[in-house]
Amino acid sequence: MKSQTEYLTFNTKSRRDYINITGKIEEIVRKSGIQEGICLVNAMHITSSVYINDAESGLIQDFDDFLEELAPHEPISKYRHNRTGEDNGDAHIKRTIMGREVVVAVTKGRLDFGPWEQIYYAEFDGRRPKRVLVKVIGE
Amino acid sequence: MKSQTEYLTFNTKSRRDYINITGKIEEIVRKSGIQEGICLVNAMHITSSVYINDAESGLIQDFDDFLEELAPHEPISKYRHNRTGEDNGDAHIKRTIMGREVVVAVTKGRLDFGPWEQIYYAEFDGRRPKRVLVKVIGE
Amino acid sequence: MKSQTEYLTFNTKSRRDYINITGKIEEIVRKSGIQEGICLVNAMHITSSVYINDAESGLIQDFDDFLEELAPHEPISKYRHNRTGEDNGDAHIKRTIMGREVVVAVTKGRLDFGPWEQIYYAEFDGRRPKRVLVKVIGE
Numbered sequence: 298m299k300s301q302t303e304y305l306t307f308n309t310k311s312r313r314d315y316i317n318i319t320g321k322i323e324e325i326v327r328k329s330g331i332q333e334g335i336c337l338v339n340a341m342h343i344t345s346s347v348y349i350n351d352a353e354s355g356l357i358q359d360f361d362d363f364l365e366e367l368a369p370h371e372p373i374s375k376y377r378h379n380r381t382g383e384d385n386g387d388a389h390i391k392r393t394i395m396g397r398e399v400v401v402a403v404t405k406g407r408l409d410f411g412p413w414e415q416i417y418y419a420e421f422d423g424r425r426p427k428r429v430l431v432k433v434i435g436e
Numbered sequence: 437m438k439s440q441t442e443y444l445t446f447n448t449k450s451r452r453d454y455i456n457i458t459g460k461i462e463e464i465v466r467k468s469g470i471q472e473g474i475c476l477v478n479a480m481h482i483t484s485s486v487y488i489n490d491a492e493s494g495l496i497q498d499f500d501d502f503l504e505e506l507a508p509h510e511p512i513s514k515y516r517h518n519r520t521g522e523d524n525g526d527a528h529i530k531r532t533i534m535g536r537e538v539v540v541a542v543t544k545g546r547l548d549f550g551p552w553e554q555i556y557y558a559e560f561d562g563r564r565p566k567r568v569l570v571k572v573i574g575e
Numbered sequence: 576m577k578s579q580t581e582y583l584t585f586n587t588k589s590r591r592d593y594i595n596i597t598g599k600i601e602e603i604v605r606k607s608g609i610q611e612g613i614c615l616v617n618a619m620h621i622t623s624s625v626y627i628n629d630a631e632s633g634l635i636q637d638f639d640d641f642l643e644e645l646a647p648h649e650p651i652s653k654y655r656h657n658r659t660g661e662d663n664g665d666a667h668i669k670r671t672i673m674g675r676e677v678v679v680a681v682t683k684g685r686l687d688f689g690p691w692e693q694i695y696y697a698e699f700d701g702r703r704p705k706r707v708l709v710k711v712i713g714e
Contacts, residue, residue, distance in 0.1 A: 300714075367645075432687070434613060498667070551619075
């Protein structure tokens with residue numbers, strides 16, 4: 298069994314952001330030389346997500362509206378977590394809805410994707426460096 | 437390390453549907469000959485889900501009601517995504533709540549399941565052929 | 576490829592509970608002797624979750640409030656599932672929001688975690704013995 302482990306770092310300008318990282322993940326899979334296996338991609342912070350969906354700007358805004366309606370950033374006092382002095386209580390919940398990780402099949406040396414699958418990094422408490430782990434295992 | 441990759445296709449009659457695919461997955465695991473490993477099952481489209489829960493018709497209706505309340509299909513104009521001419525903005529969100537994939541342990545050649553675990557394919561924008569990927573890796 | 580499979584049992588005193596199981600999972604990874612691979616941790620029951628987030632009591636209460644608002648336990652009659660004589664319709668939905676499983680990278684023999692990642696078992700229908708599966712595969 299072979300494995301390849303890489304770490305990506307993101308530092309978004311705004312509190313919330315959605316970044317298509319498919320190209321970066323494809324590159325790591327190619328570099329691994331693994332033909333058959335799986336690729337794990339996960340946020341290493343607990344206020345951001347990795348998810349798979351469409352690269353369509355209207356949809357990304359729909360997700361953001363949906364999350365902000367379910368777990369609004371303000372009022373800050375809404376979240377007990379913010380009594381610790383933080384203001385990111387909402388980000389922990391938003392990340393939970395969108396998910397921490399994706400596991401993608403690697404077949405014939407490539408991400409085995411349907412026609413519209415794209416991997417996104419979703420940031421809910423940005424403006425600081427945050428990491429994503431990519432691990433490919435297989436043969 | 438051995439691996440087995442299969443694709444299942446579903447074409448539901450209604451827009452939304454919930455299909456128990458446990459038997460099909462068990463068959464693929466058996467065919468793979470893998471004794472110890474993991475089995476990844478994921479929707480290859482971004483408006484459908486694979487999830488694990490109970491084979492109980494009341495519960496499935498509860499899920500459907502819950503999703504339709506959180507992200508209703510109508511009004512179509514509610515979703516920016518639908519300005520592209522699509523009408524499936526809600527399906528992208530419903531699929532996100534239910535999840536894209538499951539990873540199941542394979543132990544002694546079988547899906548290592550608790551007493552009530554069943555694998556479902558959940559369709560939120562059907563009436564056309566859509567695929568599910570199954571990949572078993574192990575030894 | 577090596578693998579290690581273990582089962583943990585929890586029997587919570589209250590209906591809902593959130594238990595940090597990170598230490599137990601680290602111990603299983605160490606015992607496996609696997610240096611590079613992945614670790615799957617999943618609830619084996621369909622009314623409980625395994626998720627990764629912060630070990631902060633205010634946040635855990637925020638999660639519980641959020642889930643109870645989205646899918647309240649009462650009225651019992653709200654859920655079709657409860658017509659079977661059960662009273663845990665809400666627990667099936669809560670578990671779906673929080674997720675069934677996590678997949679964690681194992682690197683250099685350890686869980687490859689960011690600074691705040693902790694693995695939790697979330698119980699939504701406790702007061703009886705329920706199991707969690709841990710499977711480590713790799714080399």
